[in-house]
Amino acid sequence: MKLNMVKALNLALRQEMERDRDVLVLGEDVGVDGGVFRVTEDLQRRFGSQRVIDSPLAEAAIIGASVGMALYGLKPVCEIQFSGFAFQCFHQIENHAARYRQRSQGRFHCAMVVRMPYGGGVRALEHHSESEEQFYAHIPGLKMVIPSGPRNARALLVSAIRDPDPVIFFEAKGLYHAAREEVPDDPEMMPLGRAQIVREGRDLTLISYGAMLRVAREAADTLAQEDGAEAEVIDLLTVAPLDRATLAASVQKTGRAVIIHEAPQSFGPGAEIAASIMERAFLSLEAPIKRVAAYDVPFVGFARERATVPDVPRVLAAARETLAF
């Protein structure tokens, strides 16, 4: 089946709910409305309002109640309408979801998934365009997953639902309808915590994920055409836990790295990725590692969105500087 990311995610939810009656979906407008971005469309009709629950507008209650359900053994898949609203439930994620396994000395697991659309590219405004993966990636006990296309979105969501730990699952708004891809009928899984090399190269490594992966790939194509430089492109897929081995192996080969993400630069994922490469591949480095990220300002409205989110020219500039070092 050729599906866009919305339909691919919907397929994952449907099949997991068919497979396991402990899987349920809850969030604001996920039932009757089928979700702001229609990811949960038709699920309530299929599985009923006991399993596809329209919650009141109360994020702390959605996540807190899901933790309780998970402790008992259910597998809630919650939706927060935009990642910008998740600060209303951040304490439930940080204080409870992330900690129960350790706090109970492994007696309780908190197997739950929190899905949230994130990122820019849809001409939205503040609170509706930010990338906040760094907050979750920083919390011990949480997994932070960000797919880059329909097929891996479906496979990663299935894996996230079956994972014994809480998973924060970010969906790039700009990718929801961006492309259609062949998605197999039968459930497919992808391991969490494993990055993918989506383009091989020997001259430098471009590291990215989510909606920025397309930017990295386009930059790699241009570098090949215009500079004769072959960039290796890595799609992280899981931000935390980070696939440090894949990153190090690539940089040991290329000696150069540029990290691209939509989150503001300072204290962002790029900092941890760079540190990890330093620790494992220091002697292979031929140039300082570069980061291309959003500026350290709150997200500025639609009029200047293009100047905020990293784009191909900015990646090219960083890559060329690295290559020329």
Next chain:
Amino acid sequence: MARRTDVRKPAAAALGVDAATARRLLADMMLIRRFEEKAAESYALGKIGGFLHLSIGEEAVADGATSVLRPDDYAISTYREHGHCLAKGSDPRRAMAELYGRRDGLCKGKGGSMHLFDRSVNFLGGHAIVGAHLPLAAGVGFAIKYQGGDQVVVCYFGDGAVPEGEFHEAMNLSALWKLPVIWICENNRYAMGTSIERALAQHDIYKFGEVYGIPAEPMDGMDVLAVRTTVARAVERARRDKMPSLLEARTYRFRGHSMRDPAGAVYRTKEEVEREKLRDPIVLFHARVLETGALAEADVRAIEKDVNDRIDEAVAFADASPEPPLEWLLTDIFKED
């Protein structure tokens, strides 16, 4: 002649406000309506980006409430705030330019439709995180009291804020600390696609005030005069006794939640929307001012023309205003040295 004045006098009394006030109330509601109709057109043309939430159908709340405030009183609101901002006295040209994301906008084009702020009229902004601005209103109320002022704060929010914890935290705070805040819940019965029946165990929202010991009452949010008199009582309590109030305006949004939900047709029936449109606050008030003789049809037509001209001017102003310069991305925030 004599007969005409005879008809006018008792009728004007029946309206409860003088002709000048009636004219202002009608004009302000029409201004908000026209502003938003034009904004919807501009959105469709791609001139406005981001989100656009229209308050069409709910104008009587902003208008009636603001009509009993002093200019130095404060208002704070949600993302459906064009009406509250305009009623408070903001320049429609600069408000429209903000929706367009242009440099002459109220927030230099960096905020957009949901984030109008206007210090010159004490409008403390639109807020896009549901329920999150309620504690802010309590804080403003505290500051007024602390400084010995006698201003009040009007805080608008939707029925959707009620299940959020911050609603309850703010109610309690305002009662406990006796703050001059007027809580106005615009109950349009839906939070996006979720009806209050599916979101609240208690549908009479004003009753939440009672448990916190806050004077609370429902009001017909489609009747600008009912809003005006109810809010006037609350303002009096706030100004004189530093006592908060919770007012539940029963209203309805005629359009969808945002421009991305144009009709709001999935979660409510067409019949319901048509029935509610019969309560159109502008149509009702228009009829009432004519009936009572407070204004003549010619007066209303003149108001309408003036409103249309002002909004055409606002659109032209927004169109002509340039985009914010790129350097502005990095302004109004501290920088690392």
